[in-house]
Amino acid sequence: MSETGTAPGACSEQAGPLDAWLRDRRERREEAGLRRRLRTLPGRCVDLASNDYLGLSRxxxxxxxxxxxxxxxxxxxxxxxxxxxxxxxxxxxxxxxxxxxxxxxxxxxxxxxxxxxxxxxxxxxxxxxxxxxxxxxxxxxxxxxxxxxxxxxxxxxxxxxxxxxxxxxxxxxxxxxxxxxxxxxxxxxxxxxxxxxxxxxxxxxxxxxxxxxxxxxxxxxxxxxxxxxxxxxxxxxxxxxxxxxxxxxxxxxxxxxxxxxxxxxxxxxxxxxxxxxxxxxxxxxxxxxxxSPELTEALHQRARLVASTLGIPRADAAVQSVPVATPELAVRAAELLRSRGVAVGCFRPPSVPDGISRLRITAPANMELHELSAVLEVVREVLGDVAQAG
Ligand SMILES: Cc1ncc(COP(=O)(O)O)c(C=O)c1O
CATH class of the missing domain: 3.40.640.10 (Type I PLP-dependent aspartate aminotransferase-like (Major domain))
Structure with missing residues (x-):
């Protein structure tokens, strides 16, 4: 498969009936900073993006x-x-x-x-x-x-x-x-x-x-x-x-x-x-x-650490959201973090109810607290850099 997910040898030269419209839609998404891409999570990435809050999938x-x-x-x-x-x-x-x-x-x-x-x-x-x-x-x-x-x-x-x-x-x-x-x-x-x-x-x-x-x-x-x-x-x-x-x-x-x-x-x-x-x-x-109610308690302990490190007021939820000024800056922050081995969620319109783009950060209950602390320092640094550049 190529980077775009097209099978090798697939016939791509013939124009399809919707091609011009599809291209136009893609360009509009690109201009608004709202184009989404599918990417596989590299094995070495720390995953602060998933919903496996208690680490039970493994x-x-x-x-x-x-x-x-x-x-x-x-x-x-x-x-x-x-x-x-x-x-x-x-x-x-x-x-x-x-x-x-x-x-x-x-x-x-x-x-x-x-x-x-x-x-x-x-x-x-x-x-x-x-x-x-x-x-x-x-x-x-x-x-x-x-x-x-x-x-x-x-x-x-x-x-x-x-x-x-x-x-x-x-x-x-x-x-x-x-x-x-x-x-x-x-x-x-x-x-x-x-x-x-x-x-x-x-x-x-x-x-x-x-x-x-x-x-x-x-x-x-x-x-x-x-x-x-x-x-x-x-x-x-x-x-x-x-x-x-x-x-x-x-x-x-x-x-x-x-x-x-x-x-x-x-x-x-x-x-x-x-x-x-x-x-x-x-x-x-x-x-x-x-x-095992202690599993949920471990999750909340990690959520509190995310909230206190990143200055998020709400500390009682597994999902912690950091508002970012524009969709482009949110994507830039998420990409910089990925290049440093940290995957976070990046939410932009239409997935945000109030139109404000966000990084969405979750920390599973089974992640060691010292490991999480170190990773959150990277997140804090990248958010600071992106805010300054923006
Ligand atoms: C609030 C809410 N309801 C329903 C769903 C859909 O669940 P599923 O991924 O199992 O289809 C999601 C998943 O993103 C969700 O966040």
């Missing part, structure tokens, strides 16, 4: 669970869950997720993206208002759009605005969508207040715990931490690909919600079941998170 027990599933079931689930794809491993995973989060029922999907689009398209219709926080992840935005529901956007974490939109509604039903821990800013949603508003307005609060599981509520998520697990007005989604170190997603809530999803969620019905290795790995990771 935990020996998690790897052994995946290896056992591989030996027993092979590499794929071979069919959708409703055909022959349901394995005991999926049911085991769903039980472990219920144990971890305190929710009564769970349904696994092949990604967090599929879980979010699945639950929203299954719940939405013309008589169901979706009230969406302004900062929710693209998978929730897409799910809301695909659901054909009327959608209203509430100002970020503004409980009074959510209450107002619910009060004014003419639709019979309503679903409020938020993240427990927001993926870019790392801030917590006011879940207790939102749950109360939803209870009063007979709406369902759907909480995406993608960045809450393994991180908030002693690892069991913010919903559990606030005593909201099992409440009839609260349901949640998770991804298995972040703190659980595997791949996949799930929707958790009442048995009636699960039954509805099995019968109506298109990304569940028309999708091959989650791979056995991912299901087994995520189940073991969920068990470890539930039984």
């Amino acid at each position: 935990d020996p027990g998690v790897v052994a669970a995946a290896a056992g599933a591989l030996a027993e079931h092979g590499t794929g689930a071979r069919a959708s869950r409703l055909v022959t794809g349901t394995l005991g491993l999926h049911e085991h995973l769903e039980r472990e997720l219920c144990e971890l989060t305190g929710q009564p029922a769970a349904l696994a999907f092949s990604s967090g993206y599929a879980a979010n689009t699945g639950v929203l398209t299954a719940l939405g219709d013309a008589d169901t208002l979706i009230v969406s926080d302004a900062h929710v992840h693209a998978s929730l935005v897409d799910g809301a759009r695909l659901s054909r529901s009327p959608v209203k956007i509430a100002r970020h974490s503004d409980v009074a605005h959510v209450a107002q939109l619910l009060e004014e509604r003419s639709e019979a039903r309503a679903v409020v969508i938020v993240e427990s821990v927001y993926s870019v800013w790392g801030d917590h949603a006011p879940l207790a207040e939102l749950a109360e508003v939803c209870r009063a307005q007979d709406a369902l609060l759907l909480v995406d715990e993608a960045h809450g599981i393994g991180v908030a509520g002693r690892g069991r998520g913010l919903v559990h931490g606030l005593g909201l697990a099992g409440s009839p007005h609260v349901a949640m989604t998770v991804t298995l690909s972040k703190a659980l170190g595997a791949q996949g997603g799930a929707v958790l809530g009442s048995p009636a919600l699960r039954e509805h999803l099995v019968n109506t969620a298109r990304p569940f019905i028309f999708d091959t079941a989650l791979a056995p290795t991912s299901a087994a790995a995520a189940a073991e990771a969920a068990r470890i998170v539930r039984t």
Whole structure:
């Protein structure tokens, strides 16, 4: 493969029907400093960019669970869950997720993206208002759009605005969508207040715990931490690909919600079941998170070190974000860091809710504190150089 990912010998001389338009779009992205490129992570890089917050993707027990599933079931689930794809491993995973989060029922999907689009398209219709926080992840935005529901956007974490939109509604039903821990800013949603508003307005609060599981509520998520697990007005989604170190997603809530999803969620019905290795790995990771709260504490210790070294005010989230003046400077800082062996996330529009580009820094629970300190000094130096040059 060449650098651009084009196979050698591929016929590239003939003009395709969209070539001029594709070139124009690429040039516009380039001019705005918003062109993205796929790059492999060199083996020698320190990874402060991934979402494997607890380092569980390489935990020996998690790897052994995946290896056992591989030996027993092979590499794929071979069919959708409703055909022959349901394995005991999926049911085991769903039980472990219920144990971890305190929710009564769970349904696994092949990604967090599929879980979010699945639950929203299954719940939405013309008589169901979706009230969406302004900062929710693209998978929730897409799910809301695909659901054909009327959608209203509430100002970020503004409980009074959510209450107002619910009060004014003419639709019979309503679903409020938020993240427990927001993926870019790392801030917590006011879940207790939102749950109360939803209870009063007979709406369902759907909480995406993608960045809450393994991180908030002693690892069991913010919903559990606030005593909201099992409440009839609260349901949640998770991804298995972040703190659980595997791949996949799930929707958790009442048995009636699960039954509805099995019968109506298109990304569940028309999708091959989650791979056995991912299901087994995520189940073991969920068990470890539930039984080892010290792992989450180690993560917070590292997050506090990131925050204090880089002067970030928020210290209680796994995700630490450093604002950078322009997208170009953010890319420059990330590239300089990569050349010095440190990978950090680089978030630019449209992936940032407020249009401010950022370096996104995470430090896994299993990284030695002295190693992290040394790496953070490099980050601080590069950020200083880039700010001066800008
Ligand atoms: C808040 C949030 N929800 C959902 C997802 C999608 O999860 P997955 O990567 O498992 O598809 C992500 C991943 O980036 C996320 O950050």
